[in-house]
Amino acid sequence: MKKHNFNAGPSILPDVVLQNAAKAIIDFNGTGLSLLSISHRTKDFEDVLNEAQALFRELLDIPENYKIFFVGGGASTQFFHIPANFLKTKAGYVNTGVWSKKAIKEAKYYGEVQVVATSEDRNFTYIPKGFEIPADLDYLYICTNNTIYGSEYKTDIDSPVPLFADMSSDILSRPVDVKKYALIYGGAQKNLSPAGLTFVIIRDDMLEKVVRELPTMVNVNTHVDNNSMFNTPPVFQIYVLNETLKWIKSLGGLDAMYKINLEKAGLLYDEIDRNPLFRGTVEKEDRSLMNICFVMAEGYEDLAPEFMEFAKARGMVGIKGHRLVGGFRASCYNACPKESVEALVACMQEFEQMVKNR
Numbered sequence: 001m002k003k004h005n006f007n008a009g010p011s012i013l014p015d016v017v018l019q020n021a022a023k024a025i026i027d028f029n030g031t032g033l034s035l036l037s038i039s040h041r042t043k044d045f046e047d048v049l050n051e052a053q054a055l056f057r058e059l060l061d062i063p064e065n066y067k068i069f070f071v072g073g074g075a076s077t078q079f080f081h082i083p084a085n086f087l088k089t090k091a092g093y094v095n096t097g098v099w100s101k102k103a104i105k106e107a108k109y110y111g112e113v114q115v116v117a118t119s120e121d122r123n124f125t126y127i128p129k130g131f132e133i134p135a136d137l138d139y140l141y142i143c144t145n146n147t148i149y150g151s152e153y154k155t156d157i158d159s160p161v162p163l164f165a166d167m168s169s170d171i172l173s174r175p176v177d178v179k180k181y182a183l184i185y186g187g188a189q190k191n192l193s194p195a196g197l198t199f200v201i202i203r204d205d206m207l208e209k210v211v212r213e214l215p216t217m218v219n220v221n222t223h224v225d226n227n228s229m230f231n232t233p234p235v236f237q238i239y240v241l242n243e244t245l246k247w248i249k250s251l252g253g254l255d256a257m258y259k260i261n262l263e264k265a266g267l268l269y270d271e272i273d274r275n276p277l278f279r280g281t282v283e284k285e286d287r288s289l290m291n292i293c294f295v296m297a298e299g300y301e302d303l304a305p306e307f308m309e310f311a312k313a314r315g316m317v318g319i320k321g322h323r324l325v326g327g328f329r330a331s332c333y334n335a336c337p338k339e340s341v342e343a344l345v346a347c348m349q350e351f352e353q354m355v356k357n358r
């Protein structure tokens with residue numbers, strides 16, 4: 001049976017990317033050596049790294065006065081690297097769920113944290129808007145897509161202080177006005193590559209604003225100065241990232257990607273809104289294009305386990321909602337094909353008919 005992969009992360013990668021990665025593991029670039037067994041300081045690998053940086057820059061339209069580097073440790077390592085480098089006195093954080101909460105906890109090791117806005121009052125079902133951003137903050141930190149709760153910023157906000165963003169789960173899903181951010185980062189395992197790789201995009205002026213003496217690996221300048229090669233970078237993940245970037249470019253770049261993502265999410269949200277058995281959990285205007293959360297509608301709550309089994313029997317994988325939200329979450333990342341979303345919609349309709357007929 002065909003599987004429809006809606007895993008939240010690590011998550012689906014394009015077939016062509018997996019095929020090329022499989023080949024490279026056996027024989028990288030016709031060298032007769034595995035990608036996993038070569039030195040990272042070879043021209044073949046440096047070409048991959050440079051191409052990945054260039055493609056990232058091209059696809060996201062990253063201006064020249066920004067650097068991009070790759071480093072291990074996952075997004076969670078940046079939760080403390082960021083305040084270590086830039087939190088001198090007080091930083092502002094917007095609390096939109098688990099991932100921003102975790103970032104707030106780490107920032108408190110380095111200085112004062114002012115939570116300038118939060119959506120915790122309604123279990124993170126919306127994105128706070130119109131909040132005031134004090135001018136005395138070292139930076140403002142947001143998480144643009146809340147993987148667990150399924151909410152997403154739909155605009156790049158204006159900030160009078162340097163704006164930092166965790167884009168782990170919506171990076172390269174849509175165009176972004178990079179100029180509005182001083183730093184953008186994320187883990188790769190949602191939309192780009194396997195786990196263990198983090199990308200960081202940083203505006204040049206920030207590199208001179210590191211606020212304290214730091215261990216070498218924690219200081220952002222180490223990674224910029226050494227072009228992601230201070231130590232051994234995650235070679236395989238960077239290779240896969242580069243293949244994913246080539247795939248996005250082949251589809252027509254971020255405008256095309258965004259259009260496809262709008263279509264896919266539209267299909268599923270329309271069904272959630274139409275089908276009397278289900279309801280969405282997030283305010284409509286803040287609904288994520290990547291992580292689509294829904295629960296059984298009022299009166300049908302008891303049917304949740306049955307729908308889960310029903311969907312599983314039709315090839316749906318990874319649609320169980322996070323335990324903090326319950327219900328269901330279909331992660332429709334870039335690589336999730338439209339056919340999978342259509343299959344899930346058909347499955348919801350079939351379930352509706354079955355319930356109606358008994």
Ligand SMILES: *Cc1c(COP(=O)(O)O)cnc(C)c1O
Nearest residue numbers: 074075076099147166168169187
């Ligand atoms: C998954 C995720 C993280 C954590 O990433 P790790 O690489 O596991 O540390 C952080 N932020 C967001 C928005 C995520 O979706």
